[in-house]
Amino acid sequence: MLEQQLIALDKAPAGPLNNYRCALSSAVRRCYLELGEEDTWLALKAEESVYPGLAYAASVDMYGKVHEALQTFNALIDQCEKYHADLTIRAPSDMEMTLIEDRWISLQRETCQWAVLSDLAEDSGFSKLKMECAWKNRDWERLRSLCASPAAVSCLELGDIDVKMNEIFLAIYDGKLNEIENLHAQTAQLCLYKWQLLPSIHAGCNAHVTLLRNFNRLVDIRESGQIMVEARYVQCVMFFSILSCRLR
Secondary structure, three states, X not given: OHHHHHHHHHHOOOOOOHHHHHHHHHHHHHHHHHOOOHHHHHXXXXXXXXXXXXXXXXXXXXXXXXXHHHHHHHHHHHHHHHHHHOOOOOOOOHHHXXXXXXXXXXXXXXXXXXXXXXXXXXXXXXXXXXXXXXXXXXOHHHHHHHHOOHHHHHHHHOOOHHHHHHHHHHHHHHOOHHHHHHHHHHHHHHHHHHHHHOOOHHHOOHHHHHHHHHHHHHHHHHHHHHHHHHHHHHHHHHHHHHHHHHHO
């Protein structure tokens, strides 16, 4: 419905409906992003961007040329920083700057530049990125404090699956085997709830693929917890066997 309205407005002459068209375009982009159609979302964002070099950077990014795209977005960020020193250089709009920053972070994530992202997360205060960097760097104490922060609680209220995953990882690290099953059930319920909000699976949106991967991770995590329980049981049996032999 939103797409049909947007196509109809594209054919209409410029006028009082321009503000509505901008709001409608933003809503369409948001729907694509929620459905996992990141390339379509990026194409629509790039289409409305007029900042020099941004359309080329987005096109390289969409074609999967990660390193070339990262170099291009690095150049754009350097160009944006020069604006503060030289006011004659055109500054990007807020929407364009957000797009540049978001894609730069995503590309750094794809190339596993966690040291760079950790520094950025600390400087910018991105709580979600802080948790991801702490998990990737195996900084469990840092991850524990972040999971107890108000930002993490607000993410949980919005149904963020990654925060619950981090809690499971912490339970495995701490050896709290009894908590793993409960956290696993809670996370599975979140995944099922998000699955029910998506269109039918025959629609083929990428959000289904992401959730299926999360379900697969949950299965692996549950099996890891069971292995830990069995390993602890074997250790107890061996300990009592050795103790009984010594007592004899």
